[in-house]
Amino acid sequence: MRERLHxxxxxxxxxxxxxxxxxKTRVQQYLGEARQVAGQNLEDVRSRVGTxxxxxxxxxxxxxxxxxxxxxxxxxxATQHLETVREDLEPLREKGQQxxxxxxxxxxxxxxxxxxxxxxRAQEMRGSLDRAATQLQEWLEPFLEDIRTQxxxxxxxxxxxxxx
Numbered sequence: 001m002r003e004r005l006h007x008x009x010x011x012x013x014x015x016x017x018x019x020x021x022x023x024k025t026r027v028q029q030y031l032g033e034a035r036q037v038a039g040q041n042l043e044d045v046r047s048r049v050g051t052x053x054x055x056x057x058x059x060x061x062x063x064x065x066x067x068x069x070x071x072x073x074x075x076x077x078a079t080q081h082l083e084t085v086r087e088d089l090e091p092l093r094e095k096g097q098q099x100x101x102x103x104x105x106x107x108x109x110x111x112x113x114x115x116x117x118x119x120x121r122a123q124e125m126r127g128s129l130d131r132a133a134t135q136l137q138e139w140l141e142p143f144l145e146d147i148r149t150q151x152x153x154x155x156x157x158x159x160x161x162x163x164x
Contacts, residue, residue: 001088008081012074019070023063030056
C-alpha cells in the first residue's frame with residue numbers, strides 16, 4: 001500500500017515537473033522571439049511588440065489556465081489516492097482495536113482468576129495456620145499442665161520441709 005502511494009505520488013510529481021519544464025521552455029521561446037523582434041525597425045518593432053505582447057498574454061493566460069487545470073486534476077487524484085489508502089487501512093485499524101479490546105478483556109479475566117486463586121490459597125494458608133496453632137495449643141496445654149503440677153508438687157515439698 002505504501003509502495004503504491006509512493007509510486008502514485010512520484011508519478012504525479014514527475015508529471016508536474018514535466019509540465020513545469022514545458023512551461024519554462026515556452027517562456028524561453030517567447031523570450032527568444034521577443035529578442036528577435038527587438039532587432040527590427042523601432043516603429044515596426046513597437047507594432048510587432050504590441051501585437052506580440054497581446055498574443056503572448058493570450059498564450060500565457062491559456063498556459064496558466066492549463067497548468068491550473070492540471071494542478072487541480074493532480075490534487076484531486078492525490079486526494080482520491082489518500083482516501084483509498086484510508087479506506088484500505090480502516091479495516092486494519094478496526095481489527096487492531098478489536099484485538100486490543102479482546103486482549104484487555106482476557107487480561108481482566110486472567111487477573112480475576114488469579115485474584116480468586118490467590119484468595120483461595122490465602123484461605124487455605126489461614127486454615128493451615130489455624131490448625132497448626134490449635135495443634136500447638138493442644139500439645140502445649142498438657143505439657144504446661146504437667147509442668148505446673150510438678151512445680152506445685154515441688155512447692156508443696158519445699159513448704160512441708162520448711163514447716164518441719
